[in-house]
Amino acid sequence: MDLDTRADGATLTAALTDIASVSGEEKELADAIERALSPLDHLTIRRLGNTVVARTALGRGERVVLAGHIDTVPHAGNFPSSFDPERTRLSGCGTSDMKSGVAVQLRLAASLTAPSRDVSYVFYECEEIETARNGLFLLSRSSPELLAGDFAVLLEPSGGVVEGGCQGTLRAAITASGARAHTARSWMGRNAIHEAGGILDVLRGWTPREPVVDGLRYREGLNAVAISGGVAGNVVPDSCVVTVNYRFAPDRGSDEAESYLRSLFAPWQVDILDVAPGARPGLAAPVAAAFTAAVGGTPRPKLGWTDVARFAELGIPAVNYGPGISEIAHTAEEYVEVAAIAECEARLRSWLAA
Amino acid sequence: MDLDTRADGATLTAALTDIASVSGEEKELADAIERALSPLDHLTIRRLGNTVVARTALGRGERVVLAGHIDTVPHAGNFPSSFDPERTRLSGCGTSDMKSGVAVQLRLAASLTAPSRDVSYVFYECEEIETARNGLFLLSRSSPELLAGDFAVLLEPSGGVVEGGCQGTLRAAITASGARAHTARSWMGRNAIHEAGGILDVLRGWTPREPVVDGLRYREGLNAVAISGGVAGNVVPDSCVVTVNYRFAPDRGSDEAESYLRSLFAPWQVDILDVAPGARPGLAAPVAAAFTAAVGGTPRPKLGWTDVARFAELGIPAVNYGPGISEIAHTAEEYVEVAAIAECEARLRSWLAA
Numbered sequence: 272m273d274l275d276t277r278a279d280g281a282t283l284t285a286a287l288t289d290i291a292s293v294s295g296e297e298k299e300l301a302d303a304i305e306r307a308l309s310p311l312d313h314l315t316i317r318r319l320g321n322t323v324v325a326r327t328a329l330g331r332g333e334r335v336v337l338a339g340h341i342d343t344v345p346h347a348g349n350f351p352s353s354f355d356p357e358r359t360r361l362s363g364c365g366t367s368d369m370k371s372g373v374a375v376q377l378r379l380a381a382s383l384t385a386p387s388r389d390v391s392y393v394f395y396e397c398e399e400i401e402t403a404r405n406g407l408f409l410l411s412r413s414s415p416e417l418l419a420g421d422f423a424v425l426l427e428p429s430g431g432v433v434e435g436g437c438q439g440t441l442r443a444a445i446t447a448s449g450a451r452a453h454t455a456r457s458w459m460g461r462n463a464i465h466e467a468g469g470i471l472d473v474l475r476g477w478t479p480r481e482p483v484v485d486g487l488r489y490r491e492g493l494n495a496v497a498i499s500g501g502v503a504g505n506v507v508p509d510s511c512v513v514t515v516n517y518r519f520a521p522d523r524g525s526d527e528a529e530s531y532l533r534s535l536f537a538p539w540q541v542d543i544l545d546v547a548p549g550a551r552p553g554l555a556a557p558v559a560a561a562f563t564a565a566v567g568g569t570p571r572p573k574l575g576w577t578d579v580a581r582f583a584e585l586g587i588p589a590v591n592y593g594p595g596i597s598e599i600a601h602t603a604e605e606y607v608e609v610a611a612i613a614e615c616e617a618r619l620r621s622w623l624a625a
Numbered sequence: 626m627d628l629d630t631r632a633d634g635a636t637l638t639a640a641l642t643d644i645a646s647v648s649g650e651e652k653e654l655a656d657a658i659e660r661a662l663s664p665l666d667h668l669t670i671r672r673l674g675n676t677v678v679a680r681t682a683l684g685r686g687e688r689v690v691l692a693g694h695i696d697t698v699p700h701a702g703n704f705p706s707s708f709d710p711e712r713t714r715l716s717g718c719g720t721s722d723m724k725s726g727v728a729v730q731l732r733l734a735a736s737l738t739a740p741s742r743d744v745s746y747v748f749y750e751c752e753e754i755e756t757a758r759n760g761l762f763l764l765s766r767s768s769p770e771l772l773a774g775d776f777a778v779l780l781e782p783s784g785g786v787v788e789g790g791c792q793g794t795l796r797a798a799i800t801a802s803g804a805r806a807h808t809a810r811s812w813m814g815r816n817a818i819h820e821a822g823g824i825l826d827v828l829r830g831w832t833p834r835e836p837v838v839d840g841l842r843y844r845e846g847l848n849a850v851a852i853s854g855g856v857a858g859n860v861v862p863d864s865c866v867v868t869v870n871y872r873f874a875p876d877r878g879s880d881e882a883e884s885y886l887r888s889l890f891a892p893w894q895v896d897i898l899d900v901a902p903g904a905r906p907g908l909a910a911p912v913a914a915a916f917t918a919a920v921g922g923t924p925r926p927k928l929g930w931t932d933v934a935r936f937a938e939l940g941i942p943a944v945n946y947g948p949g950i951s952e953i954a955h956t957a958e959e960y961v962e963v964a965a966i967a968e969c970e971a972r973l974r975s976w977l978a979a
Contacts, residue, residue, distance in 0.1 A: 438809065442858055454870045455792065455929035457846040464849035464867070468825030475819050479812075492811040495818035496858050501851025504796055504870060508850065513818070516808045516858060575809035 276381035280612035322406035336423040340398030367595030372426025428595025434573035435552025460507035487572035489520035521549035550583030565622035630735035634966035676760035690777035694752030721949030726780025782949025789906025814861035841926040843874035875903035904937030919976035
């Protein structure tokens with residue numbers, strides 16, 4: 272099916288939504304995007320797997336990146352898409368996260384033949400699954416020059432507000448130890464699950480840091496996300512593992528986050544499972560300030576982890592700004608406001624044309 | 626292989642040990658026991674599955690039951706049995722738990738042609754596994770008359786000391802609830818694992834009751850034996866289940882134990898998983914007093930749950946008294962003291978002959 276980039280943003284969003292592209296199955300959609308943009312003289316197209324990059328090369332003083340993933344989570348009985356009778360909302364899997372953002376990218380790419388800044392449009396695969404398959408990650412490793420730029424906008428659902436930076440995330444296993452015994456003579460052992468109560472005490476007593484970073488106030492989180500222990504119904508257990516997830520503000524690096532967690536849980540064994548650094552919002556940089564002034568509204572901090580951290584890793588300031596609604600992403604009730612699509616496109620257009 | 630009941634107790638124990646009888650595979654051993662006792666005129670034999678009952682019928686004023694299970698846990702590299710060079714110890718799977726007790730039963734059954742009390746010798750299958758297959762349980766349901774008596778002795782390993790009664794055991798699932806949220810915005814949810822810290826607080830602050838029942842001091846226990854919770858690495862979990870095992874003294878019935886647990890964990894959902902009542906030691910009864918006087922030593926309470934509770938259920942006072950060592954049962958190092966076998970037999974013989 273061919274995509275009509277001259278249709279309005281909502282119609283194009285519906286067309287994009289109705290080409291199924293659950294992570295790992297983006298070929299048909301990537302083909303359609305490539306077909307839609309290839310004929311355009313002002314764009315140079317590159318494709319890696321099911322990731323498509325379209326770039327202008329006008330010799331402008333600045334280059335910005337507009338990036339969005341084309342995959343979705345598995346459908347939840349909400350495919351294909353449907354408009355409500357008044358055509359104010361489009362419902363369906365991926366409408367908010369983030370086919371509406373992709374529609375905005377596509378319309379800007381097709382119609383802005385002479386933007387005031389050079390633009391790299393990145394349509395990438397496998398954002399909803401493991402990093403090793405993430406198209407933006409693969410691109411950052413194999414062809415980082417395609418991601419080069421002074422500023423990046425991820426069109427992730429952000430409710431039409433600029434969301435700056437992102438918090439880091441660290442998972443660790445905290446292990447309480449004990450000594451086995453028969454429960455009929457439990458005082459001969461030491462119960463590791465009871466001992467883990469001390470770990471939960473730390474979590475329950477913890478107060479989140481709320482640092483202001485580049486003008487945005489973040490809010491950290493520290494949660495048990497799993498707990499397990501037990502040998503048999505009549506045995507005092509000798510081990511209990513609490514898995515915690517620490518969401519840390521971007522004024523703190525991965526190493527600092529790890530040290531902090533180790534000191535917080537000093538009495539127990541701490542094993543770091545994985546860590547992904549956050550990204551400072553960087554909204555003070557001139558190019559970012561011009562962007563936020565152009566799109567308006569009050570920027571807010573991004574608390575979740577997003578691919579802006581990959582741009583941060585490459586030294587490129589990045590923000591999230593898109594028409595979708597993050598709170599309903601991944602639910603059966605996912606939808607996008609039709610008006611938000613047009614507004615997002617208009618604001619980005621005025622920024623890129625200025 | 627035929628059993629020689631005229632061999633000394635240790636030799637007979639070795640012979641019994643070397644006929645493998647892991648739970649569910651007792652046929653060969655039950656056959657050998659039946660063959661050894663069938664020719665004896667003073668005994669009437671009944672067999673149900675791999676459970677053998679041999680009874681005298683001398684019209685005595687009292688009837689006592691000597692019971693022992695013939696199965697073992699799976700071997701742990703400790704089969705067949707072996708004596709140490711000085712022949713003071715016999716090592717091997719089942720030597721303590723409880724082929725040595727079975728050897729004592731067999732020698733008494735074969736040689737006591739005219740005991741002063743009628744005796745029912747019960748050799749039963751599948752004690753080490755689930756109740757539904759337990760030979761004593763099956764007998765109590767299908768042929769309770771074969772278990773009838775004024776007093777019962779289980780020849781379980783008790784270190785040559787009378788262990789009276791047994792504690793009850795109850796398992797319950799205590800569930801803490803919460804509300805799911807993304808860990809990046811955890812304050813929008815309620816963490817059930819953190820909430821379970823309150824359950825662990827109760828366990829950590831709990832003081833065991835130590836009631837004296839019929840002259841024996843018991844000691845209760847309350848332990849978490851399992852804990853589980855968690856949805857995904859980035860989700861605040863909405864449920865956490867702590868499985869607890871309550872070992873309660875025999876002055877407390879099952880219903881009372883259940884009410885106690887429900888009140889202790891009143892803030893949370895409590896689901897009773899299983900409960901087995903304990904048994905009072907009943908050592909004040911004349912027949913039991915005569916027994917303890919005959920075998921000597923200071924009786925102590927049995928803290929674990931044993932099949933004496935099945936006799937209690939039938940209204941028959943019962944104790945544990947056997948030559949094995951319970952602390953090393955089910956370990957690769959299991960052994961029995963040769964001298965303890967002869968001593969146990971001698972004391973029971975003097976009681977039954979008096």
